[in-house]
Amino acid sequence: MNFQQRKNKILAQLASRGEVDTRELAMALDTSEITIRRDLNRLSDEGQLYRTHGGAIPVDQPPLPFEFTQKATANQSAKDNICRQAAALINDGDIIFMDCGSTVFRLCQFIKNRKIKVITNSMPVIQALQNTAVSLNIIGGEYDAARQAIHGSMAIEHIARYQAHKAFIGADGLSAKGLFAHSEKEADMALALAHHSHITYLLCDAAKINKPSYLHFAPLETVQTIITDAALGQLSYCKKKGVKVITV
Structure with a gap:
C-alpha cells in the first residue's frame, strides 16, 4: 500500500x-x-x-493540553476496552452525563454516531463530540484551565436541573471504603452527576483499584456498576455492597 x-x-x-x-x-x-x-x-x-x-x-x-493528553493515553488499551464496553450499554435516545476524567473522555470515540444527548463539564469531550450525531448540553460555571473542565457552584446548579438515564464518571482511586479523588472540585461534580442519574457507571482501570488517594468523597454504593480491566477477585467486596462489576 x-x-x-x-x-x-x-x-x-x-x-x-x-x-x-x-x-x-x-x-x-x-x-x-x-x-x-x-x-x-x-x-x-x-x-x-x-x-x-x-x-x-x-x-x-485544538490540540489537547499535554498534561491531559498524557493522562488520556496512559493505559490506553485498557481504557479503550473499558469504554467500548460502556458504549455498548448506551442506547439511542439516552441522556447521559460524562465527567471530565481522562478515562471517560476515551468513551467519545465509541459514541460519535449515536443519537444521544451528552451533558458534560469536560472541554475535551465537547471538542471530541462537536459536529457529530451527539447532541451536547454544556455545563456552565467556572473554567478550570488545568483540568480543561467547568466546576463550581453554578455548575452544580446546572446539573441539578437535569435528570440523566446514565452517568459515566471516573475516580482517582477505589477501595472497599469507597471512591477517592485528587480534587474536591472534581469530587463535587462526580457526586452531582451520580445524584441526578438513574444509573451511575464508574470507569476505572486496574491501576486505580485498591489504591486510595487524597480525598475519600463517596461510599462505594454511590455507583451501581464498575467497569474495569482489573481481575474480579480484586473487587470481591463490591458484591457485599450490591455494586455490579463488569470486567473487560
Whole structure:
C-alpha cells in the first residue's frame, strides 16, 4: 500500500472517529508503526491533522493540553476496552452525563454516531463530540484551565436541573471504603452527576483499584456498576455492597 492509499484511509478514519492511534493504524493498514508515524508527521506538515502523543486529531480540533493528553493515553488499551464496553450499554435516545476524567473522555470515540444527548463539564469531550450525531448540553460555571473542565457552584446548579438515564464518571482511586479523588472540585461534580442519574457507571482501570488517594468523597454504593480491566477477585467486596462489576 502506497502513501496515498494510506493517507486516504487515515483521513477517513480520522473523520469517522475524531482521532487515530498509531498502533491501531499500523495493524489496520498492515504496516509498521514507524511508517505510520512518518505518514502522520507528513500529514501534519501538510496541515491535514494535528499530531498528538500516540496519534492525531482533526485540524478543526485544538490540540489537547499535554498534561491531559498524557493522562488520556496512559493505559490506553485498557481504557479503550473499558469504554467500548460502556458504549455498548448506551442506547439511542439516552441522556447521559460524562465527567471530565481522562478515562471517560476515551468513551467519545465509541459514541460519535449515536443519537444521544451528552451533558458534560469536560472541554475535551465537547471538542471530541462537536459536529457529530451527539447532541451536547454544556455545563456552565467556572473554567478550570488545568483540568480543561467547568466546576463550581453554578455548575452544580446546572446539573441539578437535569435528570440523566446514565452517568459515566471516573475516580482517582477505589477501595472497599469507597471512591477517592485528587480534587474536591472534581469530587463535587462526580457526586452531582451520580445524584441526578438513574444509573451511575464508574470507569476505572486496574491501576486505580485498591489504591486510595487524597480525598475519600463517596461510599462505594454511590455507583451501581464498575467497569474495569482489573481481575474480579480484586473487587470481591463490591458484591457485599450490591455494586455490579463488569470486567473487560
